[in-house]
Amino acid sequence: MxxxxxxxxxxxxxxxxxxxxxxxxxxxxxxxxxxxxxxxxGLNGKTNSTAELVVPVKVDSTREVTVQFISSVMPGLGWNFFPLENSVKVHPGQVTTVLFEAKNTTSTEVSGQAIPSVTPGKASAHLKKIECFCFVKQTLKPGEVKKLPLRFFISADLPQDVHELTLSYSFFPAAQ
Amino acid sequence: MSTTTVAHHDEHHDHPTGIMRWLTTTNHKDIGTMYLTFSLIMFLVGGSMILGIRAELFKPGLQLMNPEFFNQLIGVHALIMIFAALMPAATGFANWMLPLQIGAPDMALPRLNNWGFWILPPSAILLTLPFTLALFGVGDGALATGWTFYPPLSVQGGIGVDFAIFAVHLLGISSVLGSINIIVTIYNMRAPGMTLMKMPMFAWGWLITAFLLIATIPVLAGAVTMLLTDRHFGTHFFDAAGGGDPIMFQHLFWFFGHPEVYILLLPVWGFIPQILQTFSRKPMYGYKAQVYSLWAIGALAVVVWAHHFFTAGMPVPALLYFMYSTMAISLPLAVLFYCWIRTMWKGSMSFETPMLFTVGWIILFGIGGLTGLVLADVAADAQYHNSYFVVAHFHYTLFAGGIMGIMAGVYYWLPKMTGHMYNEKLGKLHFWLTAISFNVTFIPQFFVGLAGMPRRIPDYALQFAEFNMISSIGAFVLGLSQLLFVYNIVSCARGGKKATDQVWEGAQGLEWTLPSPPPYHSFTEQPVVK
The missing domain is CATH 1.20.5 (Single alpha-helices involved in coiled-coils or other helix-helix interfaces)
Structure with missing residues (x-):
């Protein structure tokens, strides 16, 4: 028992x-x-982290979408970082290039990694990057100023109710 | 031992005495007593910490402490109250009363039981040691992130975070061991004839609690382990620069954290109906409905976690899902409230201290539940989130709903455990002081919260000064009233009017068939339940 x-x-x-x-x-x-x-x-606004290889041929000129850019630098990275244009108006399918500018304000060589995030989240999968400074880490010499290009397009199947989307970049300190 | 010596069993028992008795004991009553004593001590420690906070908040401006120390007190207060006061109190009751209620000779796994308890004191020391270390210039004090450990702050914090992580590991192991023990005891050790649906409600409450604990504590352990490796071993679970996500921590944490709320409350929902039926002198209403409601709440508890961070950013369908599923919990809870009130309905009620605490508990916990319903509303939550409204709400659920419930249980079972009646007059005084000063403390916090006072900030705008002063006065009365509770328990343990076996006129259940106090080994011959 x-x-x-x-x-x-x-x-x-x-x-x-x-x-x-x-x-x-x-x-x-x-x-x-x-x-x-x-x-x-697309819940947390993540975008493609490697270059989009297929570029659309058709541009949907009946729609126009505003893309806003915001930038921030995380603590521990002594950089200035900002977009040269605050926003652009694009047609879905149209390839656009915008420039960001980063400046190393410290006296040492520093590397940083930009992390993108798109709002609203449901639009994040439709912002396609062909070329982005965020794909690799960036290294700036003391005092160096660098123009950082971003080439992207908005895919034509972007949900109809999205008229404006915001792309945010945060630069984090990265290991050398 | 032969049957003729059974009556002298206690006296001839060769267990060690003094400190070794407590260190090595595997007796469920001894371990239960240790859990309850530990819980009472930590309740006073956690309470003193928050009195420091209330003293600082007595007036606007910084008077007594720097903001870092303020933050440390807040986080450690919460961890102590949840893990070292409320949870051990419930486990203490389980140890003491479950074997007696289901007619078992002891817990199923007595050695594990001993180990489960003795992990607790070291973890409490781990949690509070950084305060002392800081006095000697080692580190910068205890965990200063609040009890929720949100990164990136917790990744950047000092050694206090590491201490808290290891403390949480130990506390988690202790609760998991306790839960396994309780499930095995309930499944395998019930008296012959006691089917699951004949079990006392307390056993049901604890069974569901134990399942929630073993399913969610490991998730918390995993989350804080990831935090630890992020801090020291170069991983990037919660670091966006390395591809991680700080929001993921919030998901992991609250996947544990929301069931935790019910882990704290389900044992109380178990014994409250027993107290109600005792002092209403009629059987509890809707036994089956209560059991099913407890299960429904247990199941819903694990699928609603994200309502704790609606404002962190979520797509609308997710917001709606978490809002409606959270609100759905109020349905089984309403069934419970109905059954509790219906148990009292037309009963021949008397209001001894345990009943006073229980009735007060129903009202105050009701306020906690209803204000929770408001917070679950996504649109309203945008205003209430991280304000003092939240602080007031969860103190109505966890102080009124948790600790005042535990106090009802203490007064209810104390005569059974000690064999003496406590001082009824002091008990009633303790109830009224507690209930009134609790409301004086927390009602103003609803108001300042609605007006926009944020939580976890050591200073505040001038317009909140009066309400904060009232709240602080209430908190000090509340804190000092608990000394009556301690005095009453200690003097009851030392002596007093002899308690009868049944103790309360309307008490039902196997534990009341034993002498008060029960012999060291009870139910060595299992009773048969018809």
Whole structure:
């Protein structure tokens, strides 16, 4: 009787430990899962991190979308960083180039990595970059000023109710 | 041991005495007592911390402390109250009362039980040690991020964050061990004839709590481990520069954090109906409805987490989902409230201290629930988020709904545990002081919150001065009234009027069939439930 009880207890403990282990695995599985969900739904405004290779041939000139640019520099990176134009009006499918400018205000060579984010989130998958300074990390010599180009287009299947989208870049300090 | 010596079992038991008895004990009553004592001590420690905060907030401007120390007090207060006061109190009751209520001789895994408790004191020390270290010039004090550990602040913080991370690991291990023990005890150790649907409600409340704990504590452990590797080992889980995302931490944290709210409350929802039926002298209303509601709340608890950060940015469909699912929790909770009130309805009620605390609990916890419904509204939350309204709301749920419920349980079971009646007059005085000063403390916080006073800031605009002064006065009365509680418990443990076996006239359940206090080993012969 007592041994039966102990065996039953042991079996249940093993099952419960599996639940605990499963929950721990689930916690770490949420990391890639989170990225996948965000990539599929565009939830946190992430854009393509490598160059878009297919450029559209058709420009939808019946629609016009405003793209705004904002920039920020995270603590620990002694740079000035701003877009040369605050916003542009583009037609979906039209390839546009805009310039940002970064200046290293410190007396050492520093590298930075720009991280983009698009609002509203549902538009983020439709802002396609052909060329971007954010694809690689940027290194500036002391006092150097650099023009940073961005070539992008808005894909034609952008949801009809989006008339304005905001592209934000934050420059983070990066390892040399 | 032969049957003839059973009566002398206690006296002849060869367990160690003194400190070794407590260090090595595997007896559920000893461990329960240790959990409850630890909880009471930490309740006073966490309470003193917040009195420091209320003293600083007594007037606008910075008087007593610098903002860093203020932030540290706030975060450690929350961690202590949640992990070291409320959760151990509920586990203490589970240890003491579950075996008695379900007719088991002890918990299923006594050694694990001992270990589960003795992890707690070191983790409490880990949590508070950085305060002392800072006095000696080591580090810059305790965790200063608030109990939520949000990055990037927690990635940049000092050694206090590391201490808190390890403390959370230990506290988590302790709760997981306790939960496994409770589930096994409930599943395998019930008296013959006690089916699941005949179990006392407290066992149901704890069973669901234990399942929530083993499913969500590992997620918190994972999240803070990622934080630790982000801080020291160059990973980028929450660092946008390396492709991570700080918002992901909020998802991980609240995936644990919201069920945690119900983890704190479900054990209370378990024994509150038992207290109600005792002092209403009629059986509890809607046993099945209550059990199903507890399960419904337990299930909903794990799918509503993102309402804690509506303002962090989410697409509208996600906002709507989290809003409606959160509001849906009020339905099973309304069923519970209905059953509690209906249990009292036309009962022959008397108002001893446990019943006073229970009735006060229903009203105050009701306010906590209703203000939660307001916060769940996405449109309203944009105004209320991170304001003192939130602080007032969750103190109505966690102080009134949690701690005052635990106090009801303490007064209810104290005569059973100690064998003596507590001082009823002092108990009633403690209730009225607590209930009134609690409201004096937190009602003004609803007002200043609505007017826009942000939480976790050591200074405030002049127009909030009067309400903050009232709130601080209330907090000091509330804090000092708890000394009555401590005095009452200690003097009851030392002596007093002898309690009968049944203690309360209307008390029902197996624990009331045993002598008060119950013998060191109870139900060695399991009772049969018809």
């Amino acid at each position: 007592k041994e039966d009880q102990e065996r039953a207890n042991k079996q249940l403990v093993i099952k419960l430990v599996w639940i605990v282990a499963g929950a721990l695995v689930f916690a770490f599985a949420l990391v890639p899962l989170y990225d996948v969900i965000c990539a599929v739904t």
